[in-house]
Amino acid sequence: MTRARLNGEHRELAPRSTVEDxxxxxxxxxxxxxxxxxxxxxxxxxxxKREIEEGDEIEVLTAAQGG
Amino acid sequence: MADELGPVLEVAGEKLSSALILGSGGIASMELLEETVRASGTDLVTVAMRRVDPGGRGSLLDVLGRCGVRVLPNTAGCFTAGEAVLTARLGREALGTSWVKLEVIGDEISLLPDPVELLAAAEQLVEEGFVVLPYSNDDPILARRLEQVGCAAVMPLGAPIGSGLGIRNPHNIAMITESAGVPVVLDAGLGAPSDAALAMELGCSGVMVASAITRSQDPVLMARGFALAVAAGEAGRRAGRIPPRYRALASSPTKDMAVFSSLPADDRRHLD
Known part of the structure; x- marks a missing residue:
């Protein structure tokens, strides 16, 4: 498994997971x-194409009310 | 009335049909947001960039899409130029627009812009091809510097974000509008439509409003009020107001007054 942080939370991802996954x-x-x-x-x-590597910090953002 | 007067806001060569920019923050529901956006007549609505909520998403962009408005991502909550630049890049990637409302704040108490970080972020984003609309202090020198590094507009505050205190330093806003070569959009701190009218009278090209509309008791009606006020202020500025004076100036003729000789002498101002 590949351990990474996804939006601030620890996640264990399948090996060779991509950003798309x-x-x-x-x-x-x-x-x-x-x-x-x-x-x-x-x-x-x-x-x-971008595979997630051990220890990667991933942020996935979208539009929210604000401003 | 607002539509007939049609104050438009032109930024980076693109004409917006309304000089009112609406912030989407603080409104209670998506249904109310949609009604409010429509009532405001705005062409441009700001959004923040936040982590995806796996539970529910999509409806904000759906609503704005249905309203036919442009979406303006902001960098709200960023404290450094680095955070703001990365957030702007993510906004561009997510929403397919190179426009960004740049916000770099100094602390969470005042939410006032950090001018040093703001200027650095603006310069970087302009270099990267962004159309930068920076939320700025009401400082004419900072406004000039932001324009010099290539910002497409400057957005000086009227008062701290969400305070509803109105325009605390109208002289500074007038100094900014007098010398700016890019549109000046009054941003933050407005409380009532009259504040928006004053901004336009002071020479602003537009007004950005969020809390004053979205947190009012009736956002739809308040949105309409602000739209009318922006038009009223714009008309007032274009019409050329009279100069203020300390003494009265009669608006009725002072010659050829009747003489009421039959009145007792004490009741007569004009003597024959």
Missing amino acids: VVALLSPSPAGLAVAVNGEVVSRSAWS
Whole structure:
């Protein structure tokens, strides 16, 4: 298993999970979402290629009421 | 009335049909948000970028999509230029817009902007091709610096966020609008529609309102009130107000007054 932090919570992910796999854990649709891994934005076109590594910090954000 | 007067806000070469920008924070339900957005006539609604809630999502963007408005991601809650720049990049990625309402605050008590971090973040984001609308202090020098680094607008505060205190330093706002070469959008602290009218009279090109509308007792009616006030203030500014003076200036003729000789002498102001 690969241990990572997803939106602040410790998660154990299947080996070779990609950003795309992780997003699917949180949301049925990728519309309106953005992902940063270790403080770098991972563009949507790279989600299926970027594998999660041990200790990665993943943030998956969307629009919320504000401002 | 508001629609007939049609004050428009032009930012980075793009015309918005309303000079009122609405914040989506603080409203009780999505149904009420939709009604409020429509009543405001706004073209641009701000959102924050937050972690996905696996339980429920999507309805905010659905509502804004149905209303046909643009979505303006903000960087609310960021304390450093680094946090704000990353949040802006995520907003661009998530929402497909390079526009960002840049907020970098100094502490959680005042929610006032940290000008040093704000300027650094603005410069970086402009370099990366963002259309930057910075939430700023009501400081003419900072506004000038933000414009110089390439911000598409400046958004000075009227008073602290959510305070409803109105425009505490109208002289500074006037100084900013007099010298700015980009649109000035009054942001934060407004409480009532009259505050928005004053902002426009002071030369602002637009007004950004969240709490004053969304946390009012009737957000839909208050949204309409603000829309009318923005139009009223814009009309007043364009019409060219009279200069203030310390002494009265009669608006009725002072010549050819009747002389009432039959009145007792004590009752007569004009003597024949």
